[in-house]
Amino acid sequence: MSAFFDPSDAKDTTFQQRADAYEAKMNALHTAYPNDVDGAAFDALAMKHGGNRLDNEVRAVYGIEMHDWKMLAAETPAPGSKEYLKFDTYWGQGVAAGHLKDAKLAASALREFDKGVDALKKSPYASRISSMEVERNEMVGWQAFGENKPEEAVTAMRRAADQQDELGQGEVDIPAREMVGDLLMMEERPDEALVEYKMALKLSPNRLNG
Template identity: 60%
Template sequence: YAYLQTGQDEKAKALTAKMAGIGAHILAMPGMDDMKTGGHFFDNELRAVTAMELRDWQAAAEVQEAPGSEPYNVFTVWWAQGTAAGHLHDAKLAASALVGFDKALEAMKTSPYAAYIDGMQVQRNEILAWQAFAEDRPGDAEVFMGTAADQQDKMGQAEVDIPAREMLGDLLAMEKKPVEALAEYRVALKLSPNRLNGLLGAGAAAEAAGQVDTAKAFYRAAAVQTHSAAASGRPDLKRAVALAAG
């Protein structure tokens, strides 16, 4: 997560690639009954989240579950695919992602992790939002994503979650509503300060709204945080750095 927030893309990818081997080691260790299947979960999660954080939507759409994964440990794969479906405007992918996510939820009910089901409704509503957007139902998309954001506000988010309110900003920006998007990004950044995609999203929304100075302020923060994108190949980040310097 730290690598992703500071624009160290290749280090993040390299660490993610190691997770499969670490998971296999955990599975083979004696006395690890409570964490025995954790490797599969983290392998799936890291590959899904890395693609999403890098905004590589094609990669996110193609994330597959790690071999041998328990049915309840694959929900992040479907979450990534569902989110990618919205960005790629792929209604068929969105529908299949929702089916897969619901199967994972059902499996979780009889797993040792049943207590986490309520929290996963946030991600389910996000998938529903992206499905609605992919199906050209923007009003429904906003309702589902707004519900996800409100749920997360009440429950709290884990340390390295992708904020639902940041996703709401993404959705509104894609709907050509930059002022509304900027407002959501600002809230997300208060809850998750200096998140790189939050800064880039807020900058882009401000720019689209004609708020040039505000956009540059967000872009400058992203540039400082990533050492002017020195270790990143992300086009959106490099563009932000260039505009911040202009």
């Protein structure tokens, strides 16, 4: 981010010029080292585009944490979002659709999510695709639940949790194990849900989402 605020050139260039220069340098780096992508740099570039990625992510995470499924289902990406910055909004929609048992919305959200992932594959940040698989499997699980396919739902959600366990959970990520527990509770399988919640708390100590 220092490329935006270097005092030595602040008087000679505008913020937009420094931002454009930063983007060009980041694109060159990611072209040269396609397997070395820094998530912070991805977010920094998103901020350059009006903070859309962070806006979309925060609204999705907030809606899930607050269990405000109707609000989340109605969310749309922040105006001006690049296609590869929209996936968080549709991930949130997909989660909400499952809780609302709205199979049509779940299918639509998954289609739009996949468009965002396809765009991400063509961006300088294609190596972040692996982390998108966790969210996609969560969406597949909620879609199956909305379609009254409980076993398919649990299988997909457990797959997401296993992937997150392997990849590591981001600082503000919703624990996938917690979603498995939520799903099992909604399927009236409390004993199995408790196992998942206990595992989630081991990975995210002191977390409270009641």
